[in-house]
Amino acid sequence: LERLYRINITLSSIPFRVDKDAYINISELTTHFPELSELFKHVHLRPILKNLKYLDLLAYNLTKNATISESDFIGESTIIDWIWKEEIESKGAASSRFVKEFSEKQAENLSIGIPISDFGIAESGPVDILKQSKVFAENEDKLYLTHDLFGDWARYKLIRGNNTNVNGYLQTKELLSPLWCKAIRLYGIYLLDKKSDASEWIKLFKTLGNVDAKEKIIQDLLLESIIFSTSTYTHLLALWDFFQLNNGALLKRFLELFLIKATLPNQNVLKIAKELGGYTIAQASTYNRTPNHFYWGEVLKFIYFYKSEVLTFAGREAAEITKIWLEYTPTDFPYRKECSEIAVENAERMFEFKFNSGGYVHGDADELIYKVMLLAVNEFPTEVIDLSLKLCKRIKVNRQEKKQDYKSDDEPHSIFRGFKIRDKIQWPDGPYESPDSAFEKICTEDNALNTVIDSYPETAKEILLALFIEAPKEVSFGYDHNYDLDINELHGWFPPFYTRGPFLYFLKNKPKVGIDFIVTLVNFATQQWTNKFTHEHKEIPKITLNLNAIDHEYIGDSRVYFWFRDSTGATHSIVSALMALEKFLVDQIDAEKPITDYIELILEKGNSLAYLGILISIGKYNPTLFLNELKPLLQEYTLYELEKSL
Numbered sequence: 001l002e003r004l005y006r007i008n009i010t011l012s013s014i015p016f017r018v019d020k021d022a023y024i025n026i027s028e029l030t031t032h033f034p035e036l037s038e039l040f041k042h043v044h045l046r047p048i049l050k051n052l053k054y055l056d057l058l059a060y061n062l063t064k065n066a067t068i069s070e071s072d073f074i075g076e077s078t079i080i081d082w083i084w085k086e087e088i089e090s091k092g093a094a095s096s097r098f099v100k101e102f103s104e105k106q107a108e109n110l111s112i113g114i115p116i117s118d119f120g121i122a123e124s125g126p127v128d129i130l131k132q133s134k135v136f137a138e139n140e141d142k143l144y145l146t147h148d149l150f151g152d153w154a155r156y157k158l159i160r161g162n163n164t165n166v167n168g169y170l171q172t173k174e175l176l177s178p179l180w181c182k183a184i185r186l187y188g189i190y191l192l193d194k195k196s197d198a199s200e201w202i203k204l205f206k207t208l209g210n211v212d213a214k215e216k217i218i219q220d221l222l223l224e225s226i227i228f229s230t231s232t233y234t235h236l237l238a239l240w241d242f243f244q245l246n247n248g249a250l251l252k253r254f255l256e257l258f259l260i261k262a263t264l265p266n267q268n269v270l271k272i273a274k275e276l277g278g279y280t281i282a283q284a285s286t287y288n289r290t291p292n293h294f295y296w297g298e299v300l301k302f303i304y305f306y307k308s309e310v311l312t313f314a315g316r317e318a319a320e321i322t323k324i325w326l327e328y329t330p331t332d333f334p335y336r337k338e339c340s341e342i343a344v345e346n347a348e349r350m351f352e353f354k355f356n357s358g359g360y361v362h363g364d365a366d367e368l369i370y371k372v373m374l375l376a377v378n379e380f381p382t383e384v385i386d387l388s389l390k391l392c393k394r395i396k397v398n399r400q401e402k403k404q405d406y407k408s409d410d411e412p413h414s415i416f417r418g419f420k421i422r423d424k425i426q427w428p429d430g431p432y433e434s435p436d437s438a439f440e441k442i443c444t445e446d447n448a449l450n451t452v453i454d455s456y457p458e459t460a461k462e463i464l465l466a467l468f469i470e471a472p473k474e475v476s477f478g479y480d481h482n483y484d485l486d487i488n489e490l491h492g493w494f495p496p497f498y499t500r501g502p503f504l505y506f507l508k509n510k511p512k513v514g515i516d517f518i519v520t521l522v523n524f525a526t527q528q529w530t531n532k533f534t535h536e537h538k539e540i541p542k543i544t545l546n547l548n549a550i551d552h553e554y555i556g557d558s559r560v561y562f563w564f565r566d567s568t569g570a571t572h573s574i575v576s577a578l579m580a581l582e583k584f585l586v587d588q589i590d591a592e593k594p595i596t597d598y599i600e601l602i603l604e605k606g607n608s609l610a611y612l613g614i615l616i617s618i619g620k621y622n623p624t625l626f627l628n629e630l631k632p633l634l635q636e637y638t639l640y641e642l643e644k645s646l
Contacts, residue, residue, distance in 0.1 A: 033059055045076065047149060054083055075193035075230050076186065080153050088150075091133060095126040099135065102143065103154035107179035112151075113142035155183035160190060167207050167215065175217050184218060188225025198238040201225075205242075223254050224261050233298035240306065248313025255317035258299055263289035263324065290328050297335060300325065304338040311346050316365045319346055319372045326375040340376030344383045347373035351387060354436065356400045366438035371448040378455055385459050388452070391439040392466040393431035421535065422475040427486065429462070429520060430469035440467050444490055444501050444573075453506050457513035461520070464502060468521055468573055486528040487521075487571045496566050496575035503580035511584070515598055518577045519605045522563075525574050526555050526608035543612075543638050547603055556609030561642045563610040564617070582614045589622050599629045612639060 030037040036058065040049060048054050061082055088096050101123065105114050116124060116138070127143070130136045137144050145151050162169035166187070173180055191201040205222055208215040226235050236243075243251040265285035273284035303310050303318060310318050322339040329336055350369045353359040370391065377384040389395040426432050442448035444467055453460040470486045490501075498504055506514035530540045541557040559568035564578035581602075588595045595618075602611050616639060619630045626634060633639060 029055075045079075047147065048079060048083070057082060057086055075189060076228075077190040077193050080156065080186070084153055084157070087133065087135060091126060091129050091135075095130055095135075098123060098126045098130070099145075099150060100154045100158050102136075102145070103151040103179075104158060106145075106151055107155055107177045107183075108174050110174070110177050110179070112148075113139070113144050115142050117141070151179065152182040152186060155180060156186035156190070159183055159187045166204055167218070170218055171214055175214050181217075181221055184221040185225045185228055188222040189229045191222075192225060192229050192235045192238075193231075196234075196238065198235060198242075201235075202239070202242050220253075220257060223250075223257050226254065227258055227261055227295055227299070231298075232295070233301050236299070236302040237305075244309070244313070248309075251310065252314040252317055255314050255321060258295075259289075259317070259320055259324075262292050262295040262299070264292050266290050289324070291324050296325065300335045300338060304335075304342060307342055307345060311342070311349060315346055315349065316368065318342060319365070319369045322346075323368065323372040323375065326372065331378055337379050340379035343369075343372040343376045344380050344387070347387055348383075351391060351436070355390075355397065361438070364438070366436075367442050367446075370436075370439050371442050371446070374442075374448050375451055377451050381456065384452075385456065388439070388459070388463055389466075391436040392443075392463045393433050393435045393471070394462060394466045396432050420474060420476045424472035424474050426472045427469050427524065429465040429524065430486075431466045431471050434471040435467055440488075443467055445492070447502060447505060449502055450505055450509075453502065453510060453514075457506070457510040460502075460506070460510075461513055461517040464506075464517060465521060465524075469524060485525045485571055485574070487525050487574055489571045490573055493572035493576060496572040496579065498576065498579040498583040500576040501573065501580070503577045504583060507580060507584040508587075511598065512601065514584075515581070515601050516605065518581050519602060519611070521577060522574060522610055523605075523607045525571070526560060526610065529560060530555060543609065543636055545603075545632055545636055547632050552603065553607065554609045554612055555607055558642050558645050560609045561613040563608075564614050578610055578614060582617060585614070585618045586621060589618065595625075596629050599625075603632075609642075613642070616643065 026040055030040060036049070049058075058079060084096075088099055098119075101119075102114055105118065106112060116127070119127075127136065131138060134146050135150060137146050159166060159169065170180075170184070175181075175184075188201060191204060192198055194200050201222065205219060208219050208222075210216050210219060226232055226239070229235055243254065265281075266288045267290075269287045270281065270284050273279040273281075300321070303321065322343045325335065325339045326343065346369050350361070350366050354361065354366065373384060373387065386395065390397050443463065449460055449463065452463070468488050470488050493500055503514070503518060506517060508514075533540045540555060542553050542555045544551050544553050546552075559570075562568050563570040563575060564582055566572075566575045566579075585595055585598065588598070599615065602615065612633060615630055616633060619625045619633070
């Protein structure tokens with residue numbers, strides 16, 4: 001009808017509501033009107049684009065090229081002008097002034113409803129026509145805008161009308177009101193769209209300081225306007241030189257805001273918080289936020305384009321962003337490869353900084369960067385695995401030579417050097433020196449290696465063995481409390497439990513390789529347990545079982561037998577690994593899944609009495625196992641005596 005009116009054809013009509021979602025036909029709409037394609041990506045514009053009347057107005061203006069030239073940019077500010085002219089200004093200048101004044105009162109009073117009595121008779125003249133046009137609704141002597149967007153647009157136009165002194169105008173307003181925030185963001189979008197070089201935006205930003213609270217709020221809202229604009233990538237390119245100033249301080253600030261404004265509360269966290277109680281929604285909303293995908297593509301594209309520079313200025317912020325994207329998107333999702341490439345380069349930089357430069361890392365930035373690198377294993381397996389093996393010190397890397405002011409032929413040594421028992425030894429599955437502490441922590445305590453376990457379990461096994469087996473060390477003056485195991489005693493693992501470390505996850509997701517990993521680790525610990533006996537020339541305790549006509553030896557005494565019960569002084573990582581193995585087998589039994597292959601693997605490859613302690617335990621949990629899988633254990637009388645000693 002609007003189009004018929006425009007060509008002076010008048011028809012009588014009656015109101016009829018059409019419930020039609022334009023987003024159902026988005027592909028057809030963007031085919032006919034490609035200028036709208038970017039607009040449909042933005043969630044905050046959906047109320048406009050789902051309104052068929054406004055959508056028709058946009059289509060009409062684009063078809064007739066009524067108000068813009070082909071070179072002009074179709075942004076949110078353009079849409080606002082079109083709709084404002086059609087809905088408000090067409091009712092007269094007084095109507096436009098009244099809506100602006102009403103919207104200003106809303107923001108200053110922090111109220112969506114304003115009493116009619118707040119306006120004089122002359123001011124309220126346009127109210128009736130605006131009510132008829134469904135711009136306003138009245139309830140209990142208060143006026144309400146039928147759509148919040150009208151208020152946002154009116155306040156934006158007030159700011160735009162004071163463009164010669166925006167800072168001075170806004171300083172008089174209640175900027176803690178969220179109703180002003182959207183308007184300032186819209187004004188920022190307008191400035192970005194106005195000049196392709198973003199010069200107007202930069203000019204305003206420079207007039208603001210970051211000390212005064214109100215000015216800092218305005219600056220943050222201008223930065224947010226980049227995120228919510230319809231051409232974020234183009235605007236970021238225009239702002240790049242400005243962002244680099246002061247060692248990238250503004251770039252870091254923008255990326256920090258992006259992590260807040262372009263993410264959503266994690267629904268799983270909200271659900272758990274509600275079940276547990278004791279947390280507010282606001283508190284729960286801050287944990288493990290998920291990406292609002294509509295706003296991420298162009299920012300990721302920008303970070304990738306200036307990858308090296310961004311990592312130099314804002315390596316941690318880039319790691320936070322790529323971590324969220326890699327955690328919450330499936331394989332082959334857009335921008336995963338770019339994020340993975342960024343993550344790998346970031347980790348390589350960190351490794352170089354720590355390994356050759358000996359640089360100090362503030363906080364946990366290195367842990368975060370290595371975590372993100374491991375998430376990229378499916379996109380860049382060779383690079384991720386190679387760097388991981390360097391970090392756990394399985395691949396030897398020669399350090400860059402440093403200039404020394406003096407030379408010495410004497411290496412530092414202990415005063416007990418004459419009592420040396422053992423030289424430094426790199427064990428077959430161990431590291432050549434102490435692994436990177438941050439990498440060790442995330443792999444053994446934070447489950448960061450899970451993606452590698454899933455895709456490359458044999459590599460994960462090699463990495464974990466290097467992290468749990470101690471680096472070469474010289475042993476002097478008797479033996480210390482770890483000499484008999486040479487296992488890395490991790491801090492904070494008391495009390496040991498099956499949930500600690502990567503053991504249970506490994507067993508659940510890659511059971512055979514997981515068992516092989518634990519057996520290899522415990523075999524090594526058991527063999528090192530014998531060192532004390534060898535040093536003191538004592539007989540090593542062991543028992544022999546005949547399995548399938550082959551004799552198998554299992555080393556240990558009552559202490560080793562009960563390692564999995566944490567009652568005999570074993571290192572907590574070994575205890576936790578054995579507890580996880582027991583838990584896994586019990587869970588398999590409860591799920592009525594066969595464990596024959598697992599028992600055979602343990603008995604065939606294991607050399608420790610600790611395994612027999614676990615197998616007897618699960619046999620007591622499910623006695624039918626003694627009829628078949630565990631029957632060979634019944635032949636050994638020593639096991640009965642060991643059980644009595646508990």
